Amino acid sequence: MRLQHILIPAALVSLVAASxxxxxxDRYRLEKSANGYVRMDxxxxxxxxxxxxxxxxxxxxxxxxxxxxxxxxxxxxxLMKAMDERVTKLENSLxxxxxxxxxxxxxxxxxxxxxxxxxRGFMGIVKEMDKDNGDGAKLNSQKT
Numbered sequence: 001m002r003l004q005h006i007l008i009p010a011a012l013v014s015l016v017a018a019s020x021x022x023x024x025x026d027r028y029r030l031e032k033s034a035n036g037y038v039r040m041d042x043x044x045x046x047x048x049x050x051x052x053x054x055x056x057x058x059x060x061x062x063x064x065x066x067x068x069x070x071x072x073x074x075x076x077x078x079l080m081k082a083m084d085e086r087v088t089k090l091e092n093s094l095x096x097x098x099x100x101x102x103x104x105x106x107x108x109x110x111x112x113x114x115x116x117x118x119x120r121g122f123m124g125i126v127k128e129m130d131k132d133n134g135d136g137a138k139l140n141s142q143k144t
Contacts, residue, residue, distance in 0.1 A: 026042070027041060027042055027043055028040065028041055028042065029042055030050070033049075035049070035051065036049065036050050036051040036052060037049075037050040037051075037052075037057065037059075038050070039059050046061070047061075047062040048060060048061055048062060049061075049062055
């Protein structure tokens with residue numbers, strides 16, 4: 001009974017490993033060339049030049065792919081640098097706009113003084129109108 005508990009999971013693990021190994025071996029295709037081997041990745045189409053050294057297969061990207069790869073890396077790095085500069089410029093511009101839109105303490109105090117003077121003058125006018133209306137109302141009531 002205990003042997004079954006060990007053998008069944010071991011068998012499942014070996015099946016999964018064999019399936020993964022099969023997929024990995026199917027992914028690459030090796031072709032013999034005059035200088036060694038050419039390895040092609042069947043998923044991406046990438047080509048590599050392989051040589052046998054000390055009993056091991058050593059592969060390098062094909063020259064045209066390496067140049068294209070490096071060109072793409074350079075292009076992306078330049079794009080990232082340009083984007084970083086643009087973001088920095090936009091952040092600086094935004095902070096400058098925000099700072100320029102806010103009034104200084106001195107401007108704020110001046111504005112508050114103007115508003116206070118205006119409201120005091122307005123309230124003075126209203127009080128005078130109330131006085132005038134009050135006196136006029138007394139005169140009108142006395143006449144009747």
